[in-house]
Amino acid sequence: MGEKIVAAGTDLNKLKGIFDSNTGVDIALFDFTKNDTFKNALKDVDRVFLMRPPHLGKPEELYPFIDAMKDNNIKLVSFLSLMGIEKNTIPPHYKIEKYIENSKIPYAHIRPGFFMQNISGVHAVEIREMDQIFVPAGKSKTSFIDAADIGLAIATVLNQVDKYKNTAHTITGGKALDYYQVAEILSKVLERKITYANPGYLKYRNYYIKKRGLNKSYVNVTIALYFMTRMGTAAEVTDGFFNLTGKKPGSLEEFVINNRESFTKKP
Template sequence: MRILITGTLGNIGSAVADYLITGGNKVLLGDISLTDLNERYPNQDCCYFDFTKAETFDDALDNVDRVFLMRPPHLGRPEDLEPFIQAMDDKKIQLVVFLSLMGVETNTRPPHHKIEKIIKSHQIPYSFLRPSFFMQNLSGVHSEEIRIKNEIFIPAGKSKCSFIDADDIGYAASVILHDADKHQNTAYTLTGPDSLNYYQVAEQMSQLFKRTITYKKPSILRFRQYMIHKRHLDKTYVNVMCALYLMTRLGAAEAVNDVFYQLTGRQPHTLKDFLIRESASFNQ
């Protein structure tokens, strides 16, 4: 049998794939661009997969017993994933590793909370990964303002965040998927090694990149308007971001733990490690 990885072309999905392949596991790599998958992984089994197209489910679950499940950012309604969750139930999947979110066990606002409940209602053996904020949010959606304006434009107030590298999340997922029986019906909150506010993030960036980068600290309303009307991002995606930053302002992403080390036996990357590695994303 083999492991289906959804969202393989993303930061975390690709890390899961790379670690599982390196470890000698049989995988099936799924995403919405089969061409890009075949170019990136020419020697692996790949399939066209779309959560909104049920006709892609059978091929994606063919000869599969474990699944890495990641909600696409543009699907804000938990119900959008329910048809695929039902398909996993029908196929008697032995373990689904769902990429959830830190704090959703008590916070019902993000869609991850209800997706966890849907998975449990189908009684599929699960492992929920609940990471803190991804470091890749800085090099991804927020990098434009950093590169062009030397600004971190994020509505997190003065709150702190225990940022974690997507590479570490991918490695943790690969460890769990490799040893499925050991991790059935578990949940792991994953953090990086430090809890930092965005003033401290800006200071680290300024020192490393040799220019002054400022944390602007907009309100959530101003951030939402900017992302929708200036950046022209999908409204559903922006609304989810706003809900997550509201959680951050309330302290939901502040805690630091050693779960990643206990799970994997290695230390998580620091923010400095990440900024050095991804420096090209922040410089014009």
């Protein structure tokens, strides 16, 4: 869209690997927990895409940077929030949204459904190694959306500040699926039997903390999200993505085909 971009994070070498010199993207050191990195990261920046790192489970850990954005007269912040968060105060996203709004920084919250990348990322280990989807979602349905589509929605609001100032957008995929259906799609595309384990919360928590070695705060947040899913908050299908971009969201089948290697057993 012709915008000048700064990519900010804690690992400069990793950022340089993602955004090589040909992309024209500037790199800046930034850490939510180190206030002395804020000034340089915000230098000459007038709009911000804000994403909570998974390991920071407390909303208060993002407040100092939100205050810094206000002091730097940011024209718009697009926060990566969560579908249904306006009705649920449990996950940290709710308080972060409210803090941004109360700070009077112009905002455009993006509230997506569950990422398709959750399946190809953190949950792909069990699919590869055990031919199982291991999430405590019960029989609930989820309107999965590709992170690439979420990125396009965020780029759209940041590119059109006046149009989307002080708005919130719930964006989803085009279909709601339960994890038994997800397992069927994986089985069909990967040409091997994938099943949905449907563990309880405690079994899931113990496995991800003790066997996978993941951070307790991160695992607890995911449990809260799956609890919400069981309450039906992830099943809604909206036109939010189409209304922003004029395009249809990608399907889970397309995503699995394009990311087949994520689910393939390592030799």
